[in-house]
Amino acid sequence: MGKNRLEAFSDGVLAIIITIMVLEMKVPHGDSLDDLRAVVPVFLSYVLSFVYIGIYWNNHHHMLHTVSRVSAGILWANLHLLFWLSLFPFVTGWMGENHFAALPSALYGAVLLLASIAYWLLERAIIADQGTDSLLARAIGRDIKGTLSPVLYAMAIPLAFVASWLAQGIYVVVALMWLVPDRRIERALGREAD
Amino acid sequence: MGKNRLEAFSDGVLAIIITIMVLEMKVPHGDSLDDLRAVVPVFLSYVLSFVYIGIYWNNHHHMLHTVSRVSAGILWANLHLLFWLSLFPFVTGWMGENHFAALPSALYGAVLLLASIAYWLLERAIIADQGTDSLLARAIGRDIKGTLSPVLYAMAIPLAFVASWLAQGIYVVVALMWLVPDRRIERALGREAD
Amino acid sequence: MGKNRLEAFSDGVLAIIITIMVLEMKVPHGDSLDDLRAVVPVFLSYVLSFVYIGIYWNNHHHMLHTVSRVSAGILWANLHLLFWLSLFPFVTGWMGENHFAALPSALYGAVLLLASIAYWLLERAIIADQGTDSLLARAIGRDIKGTLSPVLYAMAIPLAFVASWLAQGIYVVVALMWLVPDRRIERALGREAD
């Protein structure tokens, strides 16, 4: 089975997630600055989630570059990842509407944590299918960012109940950490070509 | 007529269905644990429907692998299947919001039943176009899962009025039964290649 | 400029239109048969619109088969068609929620009329680009269905104010008329191949 339809389906789901999140930013009825100000927290949570979905799309894109055939395990690991990402509009809206309160911020972190675990499982499913000597396995090597992120999310969840801005801070820092694209796979592909 | 645009359109519709279902999980206004708990039934029905759409996408993907040209019959049988699947967001939301009450659970089963019949009709339309000696016809053979599923859904509909959890149990069992991917087509393709 | 991205974009928009229409079928709060019955008119209007979007997708698919390059005129004629089709969720929801009342039924017909004119303009744009001796021009010939449909829609609009079911009847009859796929283009392509 080829990977084109898997990529197309994943792209479709990610494109829809990133776009319908904006529907959680309800159009205010009044036209004053105060009406607009009420939307600001939802807007900020939207920006954060937009960046996260962008990062996932980007890394997903890179990771699938190394895949040539899609096994049933890869297919379901991919759907599992999409499931957690599909919860972004809900947790984004909930966190924004409640002005980054403790519980919604913790739940946001929980979805980030589960999505990062799902991403790791997809990575494992690909390597399991292609062998530990595969391009992806060598490209990833010691995956510092991939290991650090879930640890940081797991820390943020309890911290949200101490002070919500601590959790937010961690989410922003991890996003910035990933904004630098993963050049390991590109580099490994480059070495392959030589 | 090629099948690429049929696949792309179906993928698009399935990607949208799987994603907009999450919009039925309304963001609660409060930020307490009780507010979140109120969303749990809709979340559970969302998980079930996500798995079902995933299964349909997966099997649809496999089935179209065997198709080379798209007749008008195949095209409309495919749209007919997409129609019943497009009702998933509605029945999922209704069942979840009413905490798996009898009538919404029965309607959920009815949509599952009609979708499975539509899938079977699409299978027939493809075989009718390609001949009973075709790859798909041989791959399917005696389609135990495909025959058993509608029977189980048809049983679940009246059972929902006896005890709603009986219907839910059947929906979960059928989903688990299908989670094992259909290796018959892959195997038949493998034999073809030899 | 190639036509692939035009097709992909059109498919995307049509897939979204056909799917978000279901969001106008609001999940009822109660779980009784009466609650469900209240949704029936919106469901019926949804079925009608689903079939219409399916027909447009199907015919659009056939028509673009004959196009090799996309001019600016074709591109904007295509967007113009998508614009009128994008109003389907609105008019479908309005007609359904008001139980096929006169004005919503007339507006539904107006959107059908404008979409059919837009389709005809797209056909002209393609023929203008490819010459009246082109495959599409010959395939269409005397376009009976394409000429009859707007006339019938235009009749249905005033008739909706006489008796709403007359307009509905016309919409159903025209849809059935189009459900038979347009074999002219397939036939012309077949002749070309000979």
Place this chain on the structure above:
Amino acid sequence: MGKNRLEAFSDGVLAIIITIMVLEMKVPHGDSLDDLRAVVPVFLSYVLSFVYIGIYWNNHHHMLHTVSRVSAGILWANLHLLFWLSLFPFVTGWMGENHFAALPSALYGAVLLLASIAYWLLERAIIADQGTDSLLARAIGRDIKGTLSPVLYAMAIPLAFVASWLAQGIYVVVALMWLVPDRRIERALGREAD
């Protein structure tokens, strides 16, 4: 990294934006002409935004024609553009629902301004990657429309508070200015071919 998935993802996001905007046009509960008249301002803002997204899709399409490989810079510049475009449904709905009041009209202009800057940044990212001697760089030359548009949007924002129709007028004029497709790239591609 190829550009196909970037195009497909962008097309998906633009197709969703252009389609979900219609969801901001809430179906009225009554069936009278007055109920419909209340929707007219949202409809007009929808038409304007539909044309703008169409223009962006068209020009994006042309611009990516000149790209062969996608760098991380291009990828994020593209996501940045999609971010501002994703705010169209919100500002369109807000401006329409408030009958083109001053503040919503100014915010609409601000999103137009930021989107046009993001488009310019994407152009720079592509040229930076391909060299100032590249096809795109030569095709654009002195980019009069691209330079004039942000200036006009920036003028429209304060003017919205003087008289809202002045801002609206500017948005319409700029849209008309862009409706004429950008033939510079096509011409440069033509010269290349010679």
